[in-house]
Amino acid sequence: MSRFSDMKIEYRPIGVVHSPFKKRDGMPIQPAGASGIRGTVEIFSEYKDGLRDLEGFSHIFLIYHLHKSAGYSLRVIPFLDTVERGVFATRAPRRPNPIGLSVVRLVGREDAILHVENLDILDGTPLLDIKPYVSAFDVHPTERAGWIEKASEEARKARGDSRFT
Numbered sequence: 001m002s003r004f005s006d007m008k009i010e011y012r013p014i015g016v017v018h019s020p021f022k023k024r025d026g027m028p029i030q031p032a033g034a035s036g037i038r039g040t041v042e043i044f045s046e047y048k049d050g051l052r053d054l055e056g057f058s059h060i061f062l063i064y065h066l067h068k069s070a071g072y073s074l075r076v077i078p079f080l081d082t083v084e085r086g087v088f089a090t091r092a093p094r095r096p097n098p099i100g101l102s103v104v105r106l107v108g109r110e111d112a113i114l115h116v117e118n119l120d121i122l123d124g125t126p127l128l129d130i131k132p133y134v135s136a137f138d139v140h141p142t143e144r145a146g147w148i149e150k151a152s153e154e155a156r157k158a159r160g161d162s163r164f165t
C-alpha cells in the first residue's frame with residue numbers, strides 16, 4: 001500500500017460560483033451544453049490580488065469541489081450512456097475526490113467578481129482554483145475519445161438527470 005493512501009489533503013475555497021442552477025436535475029452536463037449561460041464567480045477578498053492579469057484571457061479553467069456529491073462508485077452509468085463505465089473514464093460527479101473542472105468564457109471582471117459564460121456548475125459551489133485556458137497548451141488533436149465517440153453532438157449538449165443525486 002502506498003504511503004499516500006491514508007493521507008488527507010485539505011484545501012480552502014478561494015471563492016464561490018453563482019449560477020442559475022439551484023438543483024442538479026435538468027442542468028447542463030458540460031460547458032458545451034451550457035452555451036451562453038451566465039453566472040459569476042465571487043473571489044474572497046484575501047485572494048483578490050491573484051486575479052491580476054486574468055482578464056487578458058478569454059477562457060479560464062474553474063476547478064471546484066462538487067460539494068453536493070456524496071460517496072462514490074468506481075463503476076457508473078454516465079449521463080451520455082446506458083452502459084457501466086469506470087468512473088475515471090467519465091466526468092461523473094460522484095468520484096473518490098469530487099473535483100469538478102470546467103472551461104468557461106471570461107466575459108469580464110469587476111474587482112473580485114468574474115462574469116463568466118457556459119456554466120455547468122451548481123449555484124453555491126466552492127471554488128478551489130482558477131487557471132488560464134491557453135489554446136497553445138490545452139488544445140490537442142485527439143485520435144480517440146473512448147465511449148463518448150458514440151454520443152451524438154446533440155446528446156453531448158443534453159441536460160443531466162437525478163442519477164448522481
Ligand SMILES: C[S@@+](CC[C@H](N)C(=O)[O-])C[C@H]1O[C@@H](n2cnc3c(N)ncnc32)[C@H](O)[C@@H]1O
Pocket residue numbers: 024025027028029030031065066067068069091092093099100101102120121122125126160
Ligand atoms: C457531469 S459533471 C461535469 C462537471 C465538470 N464539467 C467536469 O467535467 O468535471 C456536471 C454535473 O455535475 C453536477 N454538479 C454540478 N455542480 C455540482 C456540485 N457542486 N455538487 C455536486 N454535483 C454537481 C450536475 O448534475 C451537473 O450536470
